[in-house]
Amino acid sequence: MPEIQLKNVTKRFGKKIVAVDDVSLxxxxxxxxxxxxxxGCGKTTLLRTVAGLVKPDRGEIYIDGVLVNDVxxxxxxxxxxxxxxxxxxxxxxxDNVTYGPRVKxxxxxxxxxxxxxTLEMVKLYKRFDAYPNxxxxxxxxxxxxxxxLAAGSKILLLDEPLGALDAKIRNELRYEIRRLVxxxxxxxxxxxxxxxxxxxxxxxxxxxxxGRILQVGTPYELYMExxxxxxxxxxxxxxxxEGRVVGLKDDVVVVRLRGDLKVEAKKSEASxxxxxxxxxxxxxxxxxxxGRRKLVNELKGVVEKVRFEGTDIxxxxxxxxxxxxxxxxxxxxxxxxxxxxxVTVSFLPEKSHTFLYPPQGLMAELELE
Amino acid sequence: MPRFKxxxxxxxxxxRIITYVIYFCAIVFFFGLILIxxxxxxxxxxYLVGEMIENAELMSRxxxxxxxxxxIAIFVSIIxxxxxxxxxxxxxxxxxxxxxxxxxxxxxxxxxxxxxLGYSLLLFWSEPQGxxxxxxxxxxxxxxxxxxxxxxxxxxxxxxxxMVGALFDYQRTFEEAARTLGASPFTVDxxxxxxxxxxxxxxxxxxxxxxxxxxxxxxxxxxxxFENGAIFVKNMKDMGQQGPLVFVSLVLILISCVIFGAIxxxxxxxRVPIRHVWPSIERRLSSKSVTITxxxxxxxxxxxxxxxxxxxxxxxxxxxxxxxxxxKAVSSSGIWQDYWSSLGLSYFVGGLATLLSIVAGxxxxxxxxxxxxxxxxxxxxxxxxxxxxxxxxxxxxASLGIFWTNFAFVPEIMLLILAHLSITxxxxxxxxxxxxxRTDIELENAARIHGAKPFTVFRTIILPLTKYSLLAGAxxxxxxxxxxxxxxxxxxxxxxxxxxxxxxxVKGTAVQATSSDVGLGCGILVVLSFTVLLFLKLGVGRKSxx
Numbered sequence: 001m002p003e004i005q006l007k008n009v010t011k012r013f014g015k016k017i018v019a020v021d022d023v024s025l026x027x028x029x030x031x032x033x034x035x036x037x038x039x040g041c042g043k044t045t046l047l048r049t050v051a052g053l054v055k056p057d058r059g060e061i062y063i064d065g066v067l068v069n070d071v072x073x074x075x076x077x078x079x080x081x082x083x084x085x086x087x088x089x090x091x092x093x094x095d096n097v098t099y100g101p102r103v104k105x106x107x108x109x110x111x112x113x114x115x116x117x118t119l120e121m122v123k124l125y126k127r128f129d130a131y132p133n134x135x136x137x138x139x140x141x142x143x144x145x146x147x148x149l150a151a152g153s154k155i156l157l158l159d160e161p162l163g164a165l166d167a168k169i170r171n172e173l174r175y176e177i178r179r180l181v182x183x184x185x186x187x188x189x190x191x192x193x194x195x196x197x198x199x200x201x202x203x204x205x206x207x208x209x210x211g212r213i214l215q216v217g218t219p220y221e222l223y224m225e226x227x228x229x230x231x232x233x234x235x236x237x238x239x240x241x242e243g244r245v246v247g248l249k250d251d252v253v254v255v256r257l258r259g260d261l262k263v264e265a266k267k268s269e270a271s272x273x274x275x276x277x278x279x280x281x282x283x284x285x286x287x288x289x290x291g292r293r294k295l296v297n298e299l300k301g302v303v304e305k306v307r308f309e310g311t312d313i314x315x316x317x318x319x320x321x322x323x324x325x326x327x328x329x330x331x332x333x334x335x336x337x338x339x340x341x342x343v344t345v346s347f348l349p350e351k352s353h354t355f356l357y358p359p360q361g362l363m364a365e366l367e368l369e
Numbered sequence: 370m371p372r373f374k375x376x377x378x379x380x381x382x383x384x385r386i387i388t389y390v391i392y393f394c395a396i397v398f399f400f401g402l403i404l405i406x407x408x409x410x411x412x413x414x415x416y417l418v419g420e421m422i423e424n425a426e427l428m429s430r431x432x433x434x435x436x437x438x439x440x441i442a443i444f445v446s447i448i449x450x451x452x453x454x455x456x457x458x459x460x461x462x463x464x465x466x467x468x469x470x471x472x473x474x475x476x477x478x479x480x481x482x483x484x485x486l487g488y489s490l491l492l493f494w495s496e497p498q499g500x501x502x503x504x505x506x507x508x509x510x511x512x513x514x515x516x517x518x519x520x521x522x523x524x525x526x527x528x529x530x531x532m533v534g535a536l537f538d539y540q541r542t543f544e545e546a547a548r549t550l551g552a553s554p555f556t557v558d559x560x561x562x563x564x565x566x567x568x569x570x571x572x573x574x575x576x577x578x579x580x581x582x583x584x585x586x587x588x589x590x591x592x593x594x595f596e597n598g599a600i601f602v603k604n605m606k607d608m609g610q611q612g613p614l615v616f617v618s619l620v621l622i623l624i625s626c627v628i629f630g631a632i633x634x635x636x637x638x639x640r641v642p643i644r645h646v647w648p649s650i651e652r653r654l655s656s657k658s659v660t661i662t663x664x665x666x667x668x669x670x671x672x673x674x675x676x677x678x679x680x681x682x683x684x685x686x687x688x689x690x691x692x693x694x695x696x697k698a699v700s701s702s703g704i705w706q707d708y709w710s711s712l713g714l715s716y717f718v719g720g721l722a723t724l725l726s727i728v729a730g731x732x733x734x735x736x737x738x739x740x741x742x743x744x745x746x747x748x749x750x751x752x753x754x755x756x757x758x759x760x761x762x763x764x765x766x767a768s769l770g771i772f773w774t775n776f777a778f779v780p781e782i783m784l785l786i787l788a789h790l791s792i793t794x795x796x797x798x799x800x801x802x803x804x805x806x807r808t809d810i811e812l813e814n815a816a817r818i819h820g821a822k823p824f825t826v827f828r829t830i831i832l833p834l835t836k837y838s839l840l841a842g843a844x845x846x847x848x849x850x851x852x853x854x855x856x857x858x859x860x861x862x863x864x865x866x867x868x869x870x871x872x873x874x875v876k877g878t879a880v881q882a883t884s885s886d887v888g889l890g891c892g893i894l895v896v897l898s899f900t901v902l903l904f905l906k907l908g909v910g911r912k913s914x915x
Contacts, residue, residue: 053545073548080549086542090564095644100550103560103646151550 009059079148100151259321410772453528487587511593586854685888738805766859804838
């Protein structure tokens with residue numbers, strides 16, 4: 001069972017940079033797991049410690065219950081897909097793909113069969129004799145995946161594998177990689193900074209910031225139940241409204257926003273009387289209408305900007321207390337609003353999240369680097 | 370630069386015709402002064418070869434000398450690769466500040482003028498002051514073995530320098546990918562790293578080979594009665610025998626060009642067998658104990674065969690301080706008067722050759738680096754530029770002398786400058802063309818789009834980004850010129866540069882110099898050369914040297 005366990009792993013570069021800070025994590029057998037976070041958050045370093053390419057300063061790494069801290073990369077039984085593909089330029093596609101079986105001195109016939117099968121899986125068998133410089137970016141990444149699979153490992157580590165590809169190919173390839181991982185019953189850890197990519201293909205996701213893991217959960221949990229302000233902002237998008245708790249009801253808290261606006265929000269551990277809080281509300285959680293509809297949490301405002309984004313329309317609305325909020329509505333169906341139009345926005349308390357106001361300030365908490 | 374000059378140059382550079390005139394002049398300069406006289410000049414006297422063929426004894430001596438030149442060059446280049454690659458690996462892949470010291474020490478034989486190196490090795494291996502004192506007799510007498518040791522020592526830094534640069538440029542992701550696929554470090558090096566670094570390996574081999582075939586001054590010092598091609602040419606010139614001189618020079622030039630062509634063609638086609646892997650053996654070869662043994666052996670060879678013998682010249686130099694020789698040197702009395710004028714001549718010729726190489730070499734480097742005259746023509750120029758480096762300098766000097774004296778009376782100083790220019794120009798162009806090629810062309814395009822004229826683009830983008838390579842190239846050219854002996858011996862009869870003078874001192878042909886005199890003479894040259902290296906290291910920084 002290729003289960004991966006990390007216990008209190010720390011990696012420093014020099015005296016000042018803590019790339020991975022006391023990370024503990026468990027990746028289950030046959031799970032498609034993603035590590036996401038902004039650039040420089042330590043996700044690639046963490047992946048490379050699992051692969052054995054970086055030695056942790058502290059902590060333990062287990063694969064299949066075996067401590068592998070001192071096991072070299074070639075003996076960890078992993079496949080690794082690099083962002084830059086790292087296809088050997090002096091070998092053709094077939095030799096690249098069969099490199100793993102050959103260096104393990106597997107029988108020539110078996111190596112050839114594996115090479116053929118994996119190339120067929122990634123739909124590149126016809127290009128078996130091409131050299132890397134004759135392939136497109138998408139093809140090179142397919143070959144890189146095939147090479148990692150042909151080595152016969154049950155763990156696949158992917159370091160921003162789609163980062164260098166254009167959007168259309170990226171979308172196609174991400175589902176293809178997931179299909180292969182699931183068909184072959186592999187355990188995969190996928191590093192990306194693209195939250196949409198991680199949401200689309202992962203069973204579970206870990207969100208990292210400054211070397212630490214902030215939250216681990218399914219895509220649904222991270223989107224619907226973010227535990228931290230940074231996660232609420234990094235997974236999807238959120239509006240943040242600052243206020244103070246002025247009342248407590250059964251499932252909701254009453255929060256007074258700037259300009260003495262009172263709204264009801266979902267109760268949380270931050271819901272103490274008089275506590276300074278931040279409400280996170282997703283742009284798509286807002287309703288928008290022209291007049292009052294006697295709903296809870298109605299906020300009057302003026303449309304400042306309208307952006308057509310294809311499937312959605314994005315509105316920037318200045319509400320009466322001078323806070324600005326973003327509202328996203330589907331472009332097909334529903335009303336459209338114009339710039340300078342007076343509107344009313346509303347949201348249901350259960351679609352909001354209440355967080356304690358961060359001690360270092362909201363902007364610092366949301367900083368990506 | 371004053372503003373108005375920039376404007377004039379900008380205006381001129383924006384006319385395409387001016388640019389092409391500059392490129393045309395650079396090509397004429399290259400063919401007219403650098404390539405044709407030193408390479409094809411010898412052909413003007415081809416009829417003298419007849420005399421040589423009739424003299425069986427001389428013929429046999431000439432053939433043996435030529436064979437010795439190439440045999441030593443090939444052998445030395447191979448053992449240099451064997452010893453130099455682990456050293457380069459050690460420097461590029463190791464950790465710790467002290468590796469910088471090893472890295473700088475590896476340059477030592479490169480910077481010490483070869484005559485000083487030759488004298489140092491002679492003292493260390495053959496003279497009573499050296500390691501021979503431990504054995505009671507000369508451990509290695511002057512002859513072919515000492516020539517091999519000498520050539521090994523001065524070609525070694527070429528391999529280390531090229532390979533360290535290549536290893537720094539090399540993307541280690543390839544190695545990491547191979548490791549994650551199950552390859553042991555030894556398998557990775559054999560099947561991935563070496564095949565990818567093959568062009569650098571071939572390049573390093575060619576440079577070490579060329580350096581060995583060309584070297585004359587130091588070889589004369591340690592050769593005893595042994596004769597290779599360069600020494601044969603020098604001996605024939607001393608004896609006034611033009612036939613054998615022309616024959617050997619012609620053959621050396623032809624064979625060098627053929628070998629260079631063969632390496633160019635075969636080097637790109639050579640396939641290292643990488644398909645088969647022996648995991649258990651290769652794993653054992655990757656083990657820590659094997660790695661430690663390899664590194665220890667590498668360092669032993671490095672210090673015992675290269676560094677200590679190279680630095681041994683310091684002993685007589687120190688003796689010179691004690692026994693009053695330094696007083697004679699400072700007061701310029703006796704033989705020292707010649708020394709100082711030779712030193713002045715060496716640096717004058719070196720400085721002028723460097724300046725001319727920069728002025729005439731820059732347009733050529735741009736043409737090659739940016740493929741300004743089309744891909745094919747630029748590629749041809751790129752190959753031709755290597756020929757003066759490949760051709761043995763003695764033959765090159767002989768050919769150049771014959772060419773110019775055949776047409777007109779050319780003063781000896783002019784011949785000397787032209788000979789040095791022929792050798793140094795190619796080193797400079799190669800270094801600059803590579804630097805220009807590495808500079809992203811989009812930077813130039815961006816500057817042009819923002820309104821910069823070609824001259825401003827060169828002044829504000831290309832020059833700042835390649836200034837370190839320019840400086841490094843210039844210093845390399847100056848050092849090479851100051852060390853040069855073979856071509857110098859071939860073109861001069863009156864003038865004496867400092868390496869030629871030191872060879873005379875050691876051989877005792879003209880004057881009787883003591884070992885303190887020679888030691889101090891070499892020491893002064895080494896100190897001056899180190900000042901130049903220090904300037905390079907401080908002004909240019911470690912990275913840009915490559």
